[in-house]
Amino acid sequence: MAEQRSSLSPQIRILPGGEQRLLAGISGGVDPDSLAAARKHRAYTGLQRAVEKLGPEGTVDEIAGASLRGRGGGGYPAADKWRAARATPGERKVVVANLIGADPTALGDRALAEGDPHLLLEGALIAAFATGASEAILAVRRDWTLGIERLRRAIAEAEAAHLAGYLVLGTDFSCVVSVWEGSGALVAGEETALIAALAGDRGMPVIRPPYPTERGFGGAPTTVQNGETLAHAAWILRHGAKKFTSVGSATGRGTKLVSIYGKVAQSGLAEVALGTPLSAVLALAGGGTGTTKAVFVGGAGGGALAAHELEKPYDFDALHSAGAGIGLGQVLVTDDSTCMVDTARFFLDYSAREACGKAVPCRIGTKRLVETLDRILAATPRPDDFNLLRELSRKMTDTALCHLEARAPGPMLSTLARFADEYRAHAERGVCLAGAHHGAELQPLLAPLPGIESAAS
Amino acid sequence: MDLGALLLGVGRFLLSTTLILLLTVPTAFVVIQMELKIIAGSQLRYGPNRIGPWGMFQSTIHGFKVLAKEDHIPDQADRATFTLAPWMVYMAAAMSMLVIPFAPGAIAADFNIGIVYFFAVLGLSVVGLLIAGWASYNKYSLLGGLRSAAQMVSYEIPLTLSVVGAVVLAGTLNFRELIEWQRAHGWMLLWQPVGLGIFYIASLAEINRTPFDMVEADSELVAGPFTEYSGMRFGFFFFAEYLALFIMSGVMISLFFGGWLAPWPFPAELGGFLGTVYGVFWFFIKTYIFVAVAVLLRATLVRVRVDQLMGAAWKVLLPLAMINLLVTAAAVVVFNL
Amino acid sequence: MRIPGFGILKGLRQTGRNYWAPKVTLQYPESRPTMPDRWRGRLDLIYDPFGEHKCEVCFQCAQVCPVEAIDMSGFDSEGRRIRYGMPEIYDERRDPNAFRRAGLAAEPMRNAARWDEAIDKPWLHGLIDGFGGRSEALVAIFSAVQERYGYLPERALHQVSDEMTIHWAQVFGAAGLGGFRLLPAEGHLVTVCDCAACRFAGGDELLTALSAELGIAPGDATDDGAWSLETSSEVAAGAIAPAIRIDTMVYGPLTVAQARHLIDERKRGDARASSPTRAVAGARKS
């Protein structure tokens, strides 16, 4: 483990166990800075196969055969997106790898960028080849300095070895890869917002249609894929669709990088096959400390699952039907000392702070939801506050401009459904069933504290 | 003649002219204010009601605004005549006021040929308009000036002829004696109804009032002869117009409505200063009634076309005036009134 | 058969009667017209059922107006007066979100002198040229500037806007959304991570303790200007939660005692920053 940590930023801890596919190279101790070492681990064989054997259509079919779904939270089939981008006519097409790290607690993309840059690069090149793009942009969060540096070096080496850039592998397929340093924000995880930010504009989503695959970055058809998805694509091309689909559930094939944190023995990053029960996922992190009360899946855009639901499979549709979402693979474990209302308020406050402010229901709705939860926590609710919560959430979801906004009320709604008694206790009696003392930390973290005395007490 | 009488005459002349000149501007203000308010009222508007009580100082403010405006002369214009024209028009109006009989003893210059003088001087204003139209070096002005010339030339004749009947009846060309005659024989209105009608129409045309205002037909010629004028030069034209309206009404009531006479027999014993005040009171009452009627006409009527106007003058009014004069003269000879 | 003159008399009668008829004019400032409920022309802001402005005073309109014609003032949802305008009056606006969306600095400005700090124009010019003046490079330019100055001086943003011919509003907006500092930090900048991982690993206790230690609230600075405290999810602590960042160094996982120790270390003037890895190796949360 030691040399791994030295090769990655200290923020990233690779948990032992679980599947070892994307993380194989990292935990295998491959030196991320050398192309030769990566090639020992079959780097670029997938690209070779795509370019020399399959051809663009074949590549897309291969991805479709693996039924790869986007790991960015949407779960949109990658093959469909690529087909759409491929079908759109255009001189210039672009592939954008979303490594912006929308949620800082999701470590998957960062780990890949720092530990196995060639995997990402290969995935981006494959996507570019399949969609007929001549340009690939790796949009990386600007404070991942280590990852940026390693990606740049990887690109340079790959171009020197004719694995990227012009005339890849001697064929007439050319793709110029560049690294773009973006500023991390929750909204940047949204593809249209990312495209706007790429163009130097304020990172705000735009209304669809036209979809980015029709008209995206600079008016060119653009394929925006999460970094992990591209890594999966590379892995599929390396090892074949059959092996990829060997694990996973019926609705979600393959694996997912999960970052587990909260009240667990050891927080960190793990790779699990989709469909694994949540309890098994928690086991990877050594299980929860104390009695696990609820598991928040999918971060601010996800939802909560009660302890008795831990046997649910960790899967796109299962979680979605449970009112949560897979998100970027965040799994927050809470124990019985955690107040659910407070937690829901925290996530909503995070959404409100990160709201880009373009869509009014999002900008104002999140604010109002937080205020309403504050009233509930302060035991001074208005008569129809609970209806207001539900009504406002429904409106936000209906009028959403981007999926972040549509899912922002998720944590609140799921906790409201499962832990209604806590809400009621707060609203009516002003007591917290979780026994958490609600003092200064209830205030929004960015706003001034009421005073030092209360903080010191 | 002795020096005292001469000095007295000179002093009296200076005093009266000064008073007249001082009277012109407030009169114009009052008439303009009447126009503003009456037209507004008949258009279901309030009209000016902000400046002063009931907005009665609106026109005064307009006057001072005009003073404050830039005085612009087109560089192709003929400066001398361009500057001369407003002065001529204004002076024509002001001078014709000299013979207006406000009240017994309140006549600036009591000529024995006051009526002739009046029509002669008032006719000068057309020269001013013509000059203005020519000097402005602007086609609208030119057309307007020519229109005014044609219009006035064609209306001087019926206007004057319509009065001659009254003159023949009264046997005098002096306003004061004419009014005295009316005190004796009743208002000229009863003796000369046809003459009154001709006089009223002709006088409206003479002073370019709607419906005969095609000299400055704002929807055809932008502002006629005044197009290129600005500032106080335009103000002079403006004042002169409304002054002329006042003067015409005054002359008309002097000729046909018994001037300063009250509707009932004028108390003869009421002489001296009191009589003057009494006469002035009645004079202004009657005059402003007719000013109001003219204003109401403007609010109601549309503009007559220039050829229709002159057609009416030559084909209708002139023969009528002739017949009227003929009948009157015959009557005077037959019944030796 | 028309009697000549009859029509004129009819018109005269109408106009004359209207002189005494009730007038239709509205004396505007005193009496206002009653506009229909649906009328869309009204320019004042409506209140919501709870009597709060629907306007969030988010200043988006003000900042996207290319000629900066919009200035506004109002009360945000917490009832604090908000005004958009020149930097001198930023401290009238305290809603952090409104600040950030308007691309303005989130703290009240303490020393106005720093705002006029002269910047290295040729250097910035070379930087912009190096990126070919493409607007895609805005963020990269910003991070370079912030790396050099510790924040984005307004003058630098103006120069960027001028040289790259990008609307001032767009430059400010891009800078505001990127987690950049638009105001200089005073002294040592202590950033407590408030991401979910840190929070549930005890980030709150850490924040409370630090603000007690430094005697300031988050988003504030000590009176002597030696310390500033703020929270941000940009630290991205991940496995080392709870973490704090002092200036540029990230430490974690920390207990309250260790955090106090770090602060005291700095206070004692020991400027040698221990490397994060050593801190990580040394510190284990019990």
Place this chain on the structure above:
Amino acid sequence: MTSDVKIPDPLELERAEEARLRSAAGLAPAARTGGEYSGFESVGLPDRPPETEREQELYTLDEGEMLVNMGPQHPSTHGVMRLVVKVRGEVVIDIDPVLGYLHRGIEKLCENATYTTVMTYVDPMDYLASMHNEHAPAIAFEKLFGIKAPKRAEYIRALVVELNRVFSHSLMMGFLALDMGGITPILYSFINRDEVVDLLSAISGQRMLFNFFRVGGVNFDANDEFFSRLGTWRANVVKTIDMSERVITDNEVFRARTIGMGVLSGKDAIALGVSGPNLRASGVPFDVRKAHPYSIYPELEFEVITHAAGDSNARYLQRIAEIKQSIHLIDQIVDKMPHGPVQAQVPGIIRPKPGRAYGAVESPRGLYSVYAVSDGGPNPYRFRMRDPSFISLQAIPKLMPGHLIADTMAVMASFDPVMGGVDK
């Protein structure tokens, strides 16, 4: 004449003449104080040889003729139009309307807008008939998409359209009088217009540029406030119309100014393509609502009104009669109005199949029609608008010669052109 004729500049002629006289009198040539600018250069003589025979004919001045330039800044040119009038004294010899001072490229704007947003662009075109401007595209697009507006929507459309016709015509009464120097009727017209405009803002939310029609329906349903205001308006509209009518219709001066002025025969009107009230005033019974019925007009009972004379007075009386007719129609519509939805289901971004559609309505100024071509994209490939006042304006040069300057404006006002529509 040859085509390279030298156009005599009046200023030059005058200067030459003056120089000749001065030299004959043995005087020194005059020193002109004036700069380059001179009043005569504003007559609009082009500084180039004439390109067409028409230009040559117009700009060649015989003895005693001069060009007077009316507009674009003139008290009574109904917006910004320029009339180059060739006069001999007061008599008009020739007239050349110069258009395009208000051109805003609305057709091009519409071709760059999606089908749903076209409505906002056509509004300011003929700003006295915005509702009609929106009606024609709505009809054309609905043909294009193959959708139908609900019944109630059609009724509301007809209602607002007739209301719009009322205030447009009543404004024409006022402007006609104003151009003859009558200053009062225009204010009575505006009283009437204001009430109607308040009505329309009660239903549409705007006073002038309504943006009320939608593809497949209308924006709002008619609410109680609208109907109550409609009732009060209906109660006193006839009074208001009669008020302005009493001032001008029987007025001898007005009749003398309008009867026999600008007589346009039915044949000429058809040849020129004049439509609407101007055509019907020439005795041709053509009304789009009858000839090519659209919306709900087949269900309403009304007959085409015509006047035989074809002069300004006939056009004026035609308008008044149509106002009364529109009020009658409004009564019928309000009586028959059904309940139900006012908007058909239409997707947000519409991509109709390639094709072409034509929608025509009877606007206060005549046959206003829209021709839209779709290439399958989200916005029209071609969007053409036929504006009636543009065509009725072409009658002016044909009618005016022989009349006086005073009548040009009066006759033009009787055709009731709106420059916003002419120049698009």
